[in-house]
Amino acid sequence: MRRLLSGNEAVARGAWEAGCSVASGYPGTPSTEIMETFALYPNVYAEWAPNEKVGLDAAIGAAYAGKRSLCTMKHVGLNVAADAFFYVAMTGIEAGLVIVSADDPSMHSSQNEQDNRQFAKFARIPCLDPADSQEARDFTIAAYDLSEQFDTPVLLRMTTRVCHTSTAVEVFEQQATVPDQKKYPRNPLKYVMIPANARRRHPVIEARIADISEFAETFIHNRVEYRGKDLGIITGGVAYQYAREVFPDASILKLGMVYPLPKKMITEFAKNVKNLIVLEELDPFIEDQVRAMGVKLYQPAGKAEQSYPLTKSIFPIFGELNPAIVRQFANEAGLYAAEIDFETAPISLELPARPPSLCPGCPHRSSFYVLSKLKIPVNGDIGCYTLGVAPPLSAIDTCGCMGASIGVAHGAAIAGDPERHVAVVGDSTFFHSGIPALINVAYNQSNVITIIMDNRVTGMTGHQENPGTGKTLQNEATISLDIEQLVKACGIEKVLTVEAFEVDLIEKTLRTWMKEEGPAVMITREPCALLPEQRKRYIPLEVTDQCNGCTVCFRIGCPAISKSEILDPKYNRPLAIINASLCTGCEICAQVCPRDAILFKSQVLAKSN
Amino acid sequence: MFSFPKLGIKRDVLNFFLVGVGGQGTILASNVLAELGLKLGYDVKKAEIHGMSQRGGSVISHVRWGEQVFSPIIAKGEADFLIAFEKLEGLRFLDQIRPDGVFLVNDYQIVPVTVSSGNAIYPSDQDIRESTHEITSNNYWVDCRSIAEELGNVKVANVVLLGALCGLMEAELETWFPIIASKVPQKSVEINRLAFQRGVDAI
Known part of the structure; x- marks a missing residue:
């Protein structure tokens, strides 16, 4: 049966069909929907872990216990999980283990665009890289077989474009048999990585990767498509689609497994085409390996050869590709002769940007308004609240990775920075990796003020449950x-702990704490305004004729409040206006208004009665 | 081969580029188009970017139909239909459209925070019309928001726009509508049917 599935839905489908019965992971765009979809299948256990490393340990534990298991994360999540990733590469498993890394070329919602194919090479495990949803499903199933055949975890590397593109998928309506529970292995030589055992395992995994490279020669998802022999393209992942789109007549070596590579297949292909190029997104990962095999790649006439350390030729190392970019760079390299107009029609108007911003009614806004007013350095973290960096709040000075806020603020404090630092972290990010950093602040008694913005949900990735919400991924009631x-x-x-909309209390408390020594933590608590229960409570506020256009309410950066076309007669300034279809009634604007010109909810209700 | 003589379109692969603002139902509309393509027997690709859309940013979706579709992304200047749920977003992505491709826009503005904070100016209708006319003479403006308001639910504005697209493509309502009906709550199927019909009639 053919269904339209996103790449993420297809991975979940493939895992289920392959008889995977245990999954753990941490939400992160573009990977999140894999776990959300998998959790709905029958006969499976799926969970959100507090972070990727904990999730991977759990999936490894299940694979040791004889169940096919899955672990999902975004690319930077694999940095967090790297410790577990490397030991499981050494130990191998009892039942198939597939680790999904969803990379984000072009950084649609990430802090970097690291190419996680490198991780597979680093840890000596195979990496599969699908080009569409059908392959996402097929490769997931193949990954489980590969995992068990070679006693290795397998990295399934996705990219945003594959994760979030829907294409038709042929699915099988049945789940493979989930094996019965086996006796847990007592095999310390293989599973206890004390140095003596680890030294024995290292040669095993080096031999394993050589065996898999040999296997890659006949792996069905590595294939050669011969068309014209003038141009040959080695490609993998979504770049395959651009190769087909832009070069319909070229021969293609399509790599489903991008590590390790099939050397004989590549050298044979090279012999059969006149000009050979590699087309891949981000790092020259395939390209460097192909060159290391001694295979000669096409060198554009009149162009200096790419050399160490910048070894990528022809196509850009930055950002995701698309047909226009491929045509443009192929044209510059003399590979694409058709006439193309690279100058897209210019629009002479200067258009206003539409940057994302904190939503109307966002409970994070009050703290950022106060921080912006206090003008103290703020070390931020990863989540919706990173948007506190945007003007007019402009209240975040650093943000690097999950959980970094508290540690970086602590660093400033121990370096003797004369300003008092505030670390800002959300509830889920605090559970993820903020806790050890806060222990460090307490243990070493640094002058860090931490604000934990507890909006009762994992917000940025689209409202996932977390250890604070009282529900599990599979909707079971649990601890909060x-x-x-x-x-x-x-x-x-x-x-x-304060209610997040208590602007005055937040300001007063922070001002007091700034004068005192030692660590302090404020928890600002209020559910995300987009949660269904919150939406039912929206009461739009109103601006009264007391407004004289003083602009204080504009400083909170709320999309629901803006300058109207009516001017104050005395000061000739635009008066404030509230968009009733956006306003939730959080009352931050009403609290900061110095002229009481914005009605509170109770006043609005009293008026309408 | 797709052929729309009145629109001057003749293509092996048909490209729909949808743009809007988070919360406007752009994603639902692109899901409908993708499933419709599959139902009509085509290879289909639908690409979108999630993540920031709920926070007031632009929402973009690429839908492609054909015998065989490779790239999930429509190259600049190759969209046959640019379907804009909001005027400024339509203008922003005008360079996606082919010369004389179809520009179908909801005559509705959502002011971005850069404008409401007084740091930028929302372009006038006249500016938008002049810019679009430079690219294509196939311009269709539909006041979907007002139609939806008349029907009593602003949320169905996206379905009005889909109806207008159906009208432009001279397709059968009975082919399109069941897919929409399957994607909206049971109790709002009827209002969506009215909205869709109003869109068809608007062309």
């Missing part, structure tokens, strides 16, 4: 982690 108790248990004595 008490952040205040946890913070106290970490050794922080000065802790205050």
Whole structure:
């Protein structure tokens, strides 16, 4: 049966069809929907872990226990999970283990565009790289077989374009048999990585990767498509689609497995085409390996040969590809002769940007308004609240990776920075990797003020459950982690939980704490305004004729409040206007208005009665 | 081969480029188009970027139909239909359209925060019309928002626009509508049918 599935849905489908019955991971764009889809299949256990490393350990544990298992994350998640990734590459498994890394070329929603194919080479495990949803499903199934055949975890490397493109997929309506529970292995030589055992395992995994390279020669998802012999293209992943689109007459060596490579297949292909190029996104990962085999690639006439350390030739190393980019760079290299107009029709108008911003009613806004007013350095973190960097709030000074806020603020404090630092972190990010950093602040008693913005959900990735929400991924009721108790248990004595919309209390508390010594934690608590229960409570506020256009309410950066076309007669300034279809009634604007010119919800209701 | 003589379109692969603002139902509309293509027996690709869309940013979706479709992304200057759920976003992605491709726009503006904060100016209708006319004479403006308001639910504006597209492509309502009906809550199927019909009639 053919169904339209996104790449992510297809991975979930493939895992289920392959008899995978355990999955763990951490949400992260563009990977999130894999786990959300998998969790809905029958006969499976799926969970959100607090972070990727914990999730991978869980999937490894299940694979040791004899169940096919899955672990999903975005590309930077694999940095967090790297410790587990490397030991499981050494130990191997009892049942198939597939680790999905969803890379984000062009950084649609990420802090970098690292190419995680490199991780497979680093750890000596095979890497599959699908080009569409059918391949995402097929490669996932193939990955489980490969994993068990060679006693290795397999890296399934996805990219945003494959994750979030829907294409037709032929699916099989049945799940493979999930094996019965086996006796847990007692095999310390293989599974206890003390140095003596690890030294024995290292040659095993080097031999394994050589065997897999040999296997790659006949792996069905590596294939040669001979068409014209003038141009031969070695490609993998989504770049295959651009190769077919732009070069319909070229011969193509399509690599489903991008590590390790089939050397004989490549050298044979090279012999049969006149000009050979590699077309791939991001790093010259295939290109460097092909050159290392001694295979000669096409060298554009009159162009200096690419040399160490910048070894990528012809196509850009930055960003995702598309047919226009491929045509343009192929044209510059003398490979694409058709006439093309690279100058797209110019629009002479200067268009206003539409940057993402904190939503109307966002409970993070009040803290950022106060921080912006206090003008103190703020070390930020990864989540919706990173948008606190945008003007007019402009209240974040650093943001690097998950959990970095508290550690970086601590670093400034121990370096003797004379300004008091505030670390800002969301609930899910705090559970992910903020806790050890907060323990460090408490243990070493640094002057860091931490604000944990607890909006009761993992927001940025689209409302996933987390240890604070009281629900699991599969919608089971569970504990709701008490952040205040946890913070106290970490050794922080000065802790205050406030309602996130209490602007004055937040300001007063921060001003007091800034004068005092030692660590402090404020928990600002209020559910995300986009949660269904919150949406039911929206009451749009109104601006009264007391407004004189003083602009204070514009400083909160709320999309629902803007300058109207009516001018104040005395000051000739535009008066504020509230867009009733956007306003949720959070009352931050009403609280900051110095003239009480914005009605609170109670006043709006009283008026309408 | 796709052929729309009145629109001057004759193509092996048909490219729909959809743009809008988070919350306008752009994704639902592109899902409908993708499933419709599959139902009509074509190879289909639908590409979109998730992530920031809920936070007031632009939403973009590429839908391609053909015997065999490779690239999930429509190259600049190759969209046969640019379907804009908001005027500024339509203008922003005008360079996606082929010369004399179809520009179908919801005559509705959502002011971005850069404009509401007074740091930028929203382009006038006249500017938008002049810019689009430089690219194509196939311009269709439909006041989907007002039609949806008349029907009593602003949320169906996206379905009005889909109806207009159906009208432009001279397709059968009974082929298109069941897919929409399968994607909206049961209780709102009827209002969506009215919205779709109003869109068809608007062309």
